[in-house]
Amino acid sequence: MSDGTPPAGDELPSGDDLRTRSRTALRSQQQPTVTVLSSLLAVQDELHYIPDEAIEETATHVKATINDVWSVASFYTNFRFTPPGEHTIDVCWGPSCHLNGAQDVIERVHAELGVDGEGETADGKLTLRYSTCLGACALAPVIAVDHHMKGRMSPDSAAAVVVELKGA
Amino acid sequence: MSVAFSELRQKADSEWQTLTAGDRPWVRVGLGASGAAAGAEEIYAALTEALGSEATVSFVGSMGLCYAEPIVDVQMPGGARVFYANLGADEAVEIVGGHIKSGRANADRVFAWHGDEQPEGLDAATRLYDLPTMRPQTRLATRLCGDIDPSDMSQYIANGGYQALDHALEDMDPAAVLDEVKNSGLRGRGGAAFPTGVKWGFLAPNPAPVKYVLCNAEEGDPGAFNDKGILESCPHTLLEGLILAGYATNSSNGFIFIRQGHALPIESSRKAVQDAYAAGLLGQNILGSEFSYDVEVALTGDSYVAGEETALMEAIEGKRAMPRYRPPFPAAVGLWGKPSNINNVKTLAYAPAIIRDGAEAFKQVGNESTSGTAILCITGAVNRPGMYEVAMGSLTVRQAVEEIAGGIRDGKKMKLYQAGGPLFGPIGEEGFDSPIDFDSIAKTTGSLGSGGLIIGDEDVCAVDLTRNLMSFNQFESCGKCFPCRLGMTHMVETLERISQNDGREDDLALMERMGSSMRMGSLCGHGQLGYNPVASALKYFEADFRSHIDDKKCPTGACGDGRMLTPTHTRP
Ligand SMILES: Cc1cc2nc3c(=O)[nH]c(=O)nc-3n(C[C@H](O)[C@H](O)[C@H](O)COP(=O)(O)O)c2cc1C
Ligand code: FES
Numbered sequence: 001m002s003d004g005t006p007p008a009g010d011e012l013p014s015g016d017d018l019r020t021r022s023r024t025a026l027r028s029q030q031q032p033t034v035t036v037l038s039s040l041l042a043v044q045d046e047l048h049y050i051p052d053e054a055i056e057e058t059a060t061h062v063k064a065t066i067n068d069v070w071s072v073a074s075f076y077t078n079f080r081f082t083p084p085g086e087h088t089i090d091v092c093w094g095p096s097c098h099l100n101g102a103q104d105v106i107e108r109v110h111a112e113l114g115v116d117g118e119g120e121t122a123d124g125k126l127t128l129r130y131s132t133c134l135g136a137c138a139l140a141p142v143i144a145v146d147h148h149m150k151g152r153m154s155p156d157s158a159a160a161v162v163v164e165l166k167g168a
Numbered sequence: 169m170s171v172a173f174s175e176l177r178q179k180a181d182s183e184w185q186t187l188t189a190g191d192r193p194w195v196r197v198g199l200g201a202s203g204a205a206a207g208a209e210e211i212y213a214a215l216t217e218a219l220g221s222e223a224t225v226s227f228v229g230s231m232g233l234c235y236a237e238p239i240v241d242v243q244m245p246g247g248a249r250v251f252y253a254n255l256g257a258d259e260a261v262e263i264v265g266g267h268i269k270s271g272r273a274n275a276d277r278v279f280a281w282h283g284d285e286q287p288e289g290l291d292a293a294t295r296l297y298d299l300p301t302m303r304p305q306t307r308l309a310t311r312l313c314g315d316i317d318p319s320d321m322s323q324y325i326a327n328g329g330y331q332a333l334d335h336a337l338e339d340m341d342p343a344a345v346l347d348e349v350k351n352s353g354l355r356g357r358g359g360a361a362f363p364t365g366v367k368w369g370f371l372a373p374n375p376a377p378v379k380y381v382l383c384n385a386e387e388g389d390p391g392a393f394n395d396k397g398i399l400e401s402c403p404h405t406l407l408e409g410l411i412l413a414g415y416a417t418n419s420s421n422g423f424i425f426i427r428q429g430h431a432l433p434i435e436s437s438r439k440a441v442q443d444a445y446a447a448g449l450l451g452q453n454i455l456g457s458e459f460s461y462d463v464e465v466a467l468t469g470d471s472y473v474a475g476e477e478t479a480l481m482e483a484i485e486g487k488r489a490m491p492r493y494r495p496p497f498p499a500a501v502g503l504w505g506k507p508s509n510i511n512n513v514k515t516l517a518y519a520p521a522i523i524r525d526g527a528e529a530f531k532q533v534g535n536e537s538t539s540g541t542a543i544l545c546i547t548g549a550v551n552r553p554g555m556y557e558v559a560m561g562s563l564t565v566r567q568a569v570e571e572i573a574g575g576i577r578d579g580k581k582m583k584l585y586q587a588g589g590p591l592f593g594p595i596g597e598e599g600f601d602s603p604i605d606f607d608s609i610a611k612t613t614g615s616l617g618s619g620g621l622i623i624g625d626e627d628v629c630a631v632d633l634t635r636n637l638m639s640f641n642q643f644e645s646c647g648k649c650f651p652c653r654l655g656m657t658h659m660v661e662t663l664e665r666i667s668q669n670d671g672r673e674d675d676l677a678l679m680e681r682m683g684s685s686m687r688m689g690s691l692c693g694h695g696q697l698g699y700n701p702v703a704s705a706l707k708y709f710e711a712d713f714r715s716h717i718d719d720k721k722c723p724t725g726a727c728g729d730g731r732m733l734t735p736t737h738t739r740p
Contacts, residue, residue: 031464031465031466032462032464033464033466033484035484035485035486035487036486036487037467037468037469037483037486037487038466038467038486039486040469041428041467041469062486071487071488072469072486072487072488074739074740075469075471075488075489075646075739076468076469076470076471076489077469077470077471077643077737078428078429078469078470079469092390093636093639093733093734094390094391094640095390095391095548095586095590095622095633095636095637095640096390096391096547096548096620096622097390098633098636099548099549099622099623099624099628099633100548100549103728103732103733106733107733110733117733117735118735130733130734130735132388132390132470132472132640132643132644133388133389133390133391134201134205135201135387135393135396135430136201136202136204136205136234136393137390137391137392137393137545137547137553137620137622138202138234138235138393138545138546138547138553138554138555139202139205139206139234139237139553140547140548140553142205147429147431148204148209149201149204149205150205151202151205151206152205152206
């Protein structure tokens with residue numbers, strides 16, 4: 001699990017850089033209705049997480065308080081507050097996947113990644129997330145690598161996906 | 169026909185003519201969520217590279233035959249469509265490429281064909297609509313899914329699209345459109361099955377200048393993917409329905425509300441809205457009429473409760489998706505305090521068919537209880553999982569599983585089905601002969617809900633499945649009402665204890681008591697219905713619970729001896 005320490009080895013962007021990128025993301029929203037939630041989604045699309053700087057920038061952008069922004073950010077489970085690994089693996093535990101063997105798939109993915117649940121691998125390179133449904137339930141069990149779905153998984157084929165990612 | 173629409177129509181027809189009977193073959197690669205998960209993107213890349221300018225290669229959405237994905241079809245100019253299924257990327261190039269070079273289908277690999285004339289050499293091949301998965305279907309809302317490129321509005325128009333809207337704006341006043349929907353008997357497909365015409369009737373007379381129609385595409389029910397299926401395969405069906413709803417209710421604005429992260433339906437909806445504006449189908453004076461209407465796509469973060477209609481409005485406003493107290497109801501005080509109406513994607517997607525073909529035609533499909541169709545997503549332990557649109561009441565659950573979905577995998581027995589989303593539980597053998605319509609299934613402990621049918625075989629333990637469903641409900645409680653937040657957590661703990669053979673004699677009674685507090689003490693359906701899965705499991709499968717509690721063993725071994733790998737979560 002992530003304890004909030006940044007992944008080793010990577011140059012972390014500076015606070016100023018995060019602010020600039022947050023602002024660009026906030027201003028690049030195309031849709032007419034801009035809200036706290038739409039702004040946080042735009043920032044996370046750009047930065048892949050919500051740093052403190054982005055919370056502040058969002059508050060300024062939509063004229064809300066820091067508290068308002070935190071309350072929204074902490075509610076929706078897709079938001080994260082530390083940088084993810086270079087690649088993210090989603091594993092589905094929804095009922096269609098569950099009845100088709102998702103628990104065995106998840107257990108193998110844990111073993112391959114050396115993790116015990118959601119979060120980053122020890123080297124910080126890969127992130128594991130649990131999903132309630134990836135929307136391809138007819139191809140259960142389903143996993144996704146950086147949002148690309150892979151269906152009809154078995155523990156072995158899921159392990160092969162992880163091995164390939166580790167090598168990448 | 170309005171002048172503006174006849175121009176759109178002419179252009180669309182000529183483009184369609186070029187595509188299907190021009191100088192190049194047309195290759196369609198099925199790309200919905202299932203196609204993508206089966207490798208359709210790799211196939212598309214391989215085919216475009218290999219075929220170059222020899223053929224037009226397009227992504228189309230999903231026909232719903234997920235078990236056969238990836239599916240690719242080839243149409244030689246003016247000819248029939250020839251489908252290939254379960255293709256790998258390498259063989260796709262070989263098979264499709266060979267077909268195009270020789271002009272002859274690869275008969276050994278043909279899955280089905282569709283068209284007026286049977287292609288040469290395919291005497292043994294099945295017609296698409298003779299497949300056991302297609303024959304029982306009546307496709308109204310999914311009529312064009314898998315046939316057209318969802319990103320090309322012209323293809324929708326060339327196939328009858330926006331005809332209903334043009335007809336409504338030219339020949340009908342809003343009240344006539346509303347009456348047609350009332351007379352069709354259409355009931356909401358988002359879960360509660362409320363009569364759509366009646367709901368629109370609450371909003372229509374309100375004279376406020378700004379009124380909203382909100383399309384609920386949150387689709388949080390695991391096991392259901394028909395809303396996303398419609399959006400990623402034929403978004404204009406929904407958009408046309410949303411515009412018709414706006415017209416019928418004299419509304420000014422529409423929203424399509426989708427969960428972030430689902431790239432295909434999001435991109436597809438955004439493109440549809442953008443193209444509709446460019447063609448004068450949205451914005452000021454639509455198709456030259458007096459009617460003006462704006463539509464926008466709004467995204468939500470991950471939250472199941474965001475699909476509840478009042479929480480949905482909070483989410484569009486950018487806040488935490490927590491339900492509001494009712495009354496006031498949304499038709500009086502809704503989004504940003506303005507009168508609003510919320511409908512599911514499928515509900516709205518029927519509107520074009522109702523206005524184009526009339527209320528009577530829609531009522532002809534379906535039964536006394538429910539007119540129209542059920543768009544089923546059959547998943548779990550079946551041979552042919554997929555999305556199938558069947559007339560309401562035309563099949564029982566058992567028939568749908570056996571005849572359409574091809575029965576249970578590995579020749580096993582069906583033990584249970586679970587429908588209506590995670591707030592409903594497993595149903596046993598006694599319920600398998602319910603006709604598929606809202607009222608028949610509601611007579612059991614179940615609900616047709618939005619159409620997901622999850623099938624379990626003899627190896628499933630009802631305690632295990634119920635624990636999975638309740639983990640979902642616990643994870644997704646928004647936390648506003650403490651009986652729901654706390655009740656769900658205790659319910660999961662209790663089920664965990666039972667599944668690990670540590671259950672206590674009074675655990676079942678304890679859960680029932682918690683359930684009744686949740687029902688009485690929760691603002692929205694999430695807490696109110698939260699005990700349902702357990703109640704349903706106990707009604708049909710008490711033996712599974714007793715085996716765990718009395719004999720200290722799982723009846724099938726499914727519960728295993730470990731923890732269930734699901735997250736626990738409380739929203740702070
Ligand atoms: C917890 C909860 C989640 C819901 N999620 C959805 C959903 O994802 N999609 C949906 O259409 N309706 C959902 N509903 C039902 C909506 O509140 C509402 O009844 C529906 O969108 C109305 O559309 P209809 O009249 O077309 O059925 C949910 C309800 C509850 C209580
Ligand atoms: S339940 Fe796993 S993809 Fe839907």
